[in-house]
Amino acid sequence: NEALLIRTLRAQPNMLHACAVLAHNQTYEHPQCYGPHHWFSHNEKFWVCHTRPSGTPLLHTDFRSELTHTDLLALWLPLAQTLALRHQRGMVHGKICPWTVWFDPTKKLLTAIDAGCWIGDMHTTSSSVHQQEKAFLAPELSLSEQRYTPNPLVDIYGLARLLLFLFRRTHQN
Numbered sequence: 161n162e163a164l165l166i167r168t169l170r171a172q173p174n175m176l177h178a179c180a181v182l183a184h185n186q187t188y189e190h191p192q193c194y195g196p197h198h199w200f201s202h203n204e205k206f207w208v209c210h211t212r213p214s215g216t217p218l219l220h221t222d223f224r225s226e227l228t229h230t231d232l233l234a235l236w237l238p239l240a241q242t243l244a245l246r247h248q249r250g251m252v253h254g255k256i257c258p259w260t261v262w263f264d265p266t267k268k269l270l271t272a273i274d275a276g277c278w279i280g281d282m283h284t285t286s287s288s289v290h291q292q293e294k295a296f297l298a299p300e301l302s303l304s305e306q307r308y309t310p311n312p313l314v315d316i317y318g319l320a321r322l323l324l325f326l327f328r329r330t331h332q333n
Contacts, residue, residue: 169280
């Protein structure tokens with residue numbers, strides 16, 4: 161009995177292109193970074209489905225104020241190393257942010273979901289996203305409506321923003 165996350169992507173991608181991107185991302189699954197296991201188009205929407213990681217989305221956690229910057233860096237580093245391994249295999253997550261990274265307090269582990277789901281943001285403009293999301297969108301995701309393929313720099317940008325998010329929240333009341 162696995163809990164699943166099922167939702168639609170923001171934009172309706174080309175089915176053939178999306179299938180190729182998502183299938184390519186499945187060729188390197190890692191417990192700390194994975195993409196959807198199933199996807200389909202129904203009622204003019206593109207749906208993705210994958211196993212729900214343990215813990216909660218980083219955006220909805222409050223553990224950061226209890227940890228030092230050193231602790232947070234130690235928590236963040238394995239995720240950065242996992243993404244580096246994906247990059248060596250020619251894959252990009254494409255959207256590292258507090259709502260695609262989950263924190264498991266039991267294992268003290270960050271897990272990134274939605275690898276390859278940037279395909280649903282291909283036609284996202286900075287005016288069509290929520291204010292909270294804008295800071296985490298790499299320039300490639302927010303400036304153009306043209307078809308693009310994110311490169312590792314998009315993930316590096318996301319990792320840097322994620323680390324700032326962790327640090328900024330450490331000693332707030």
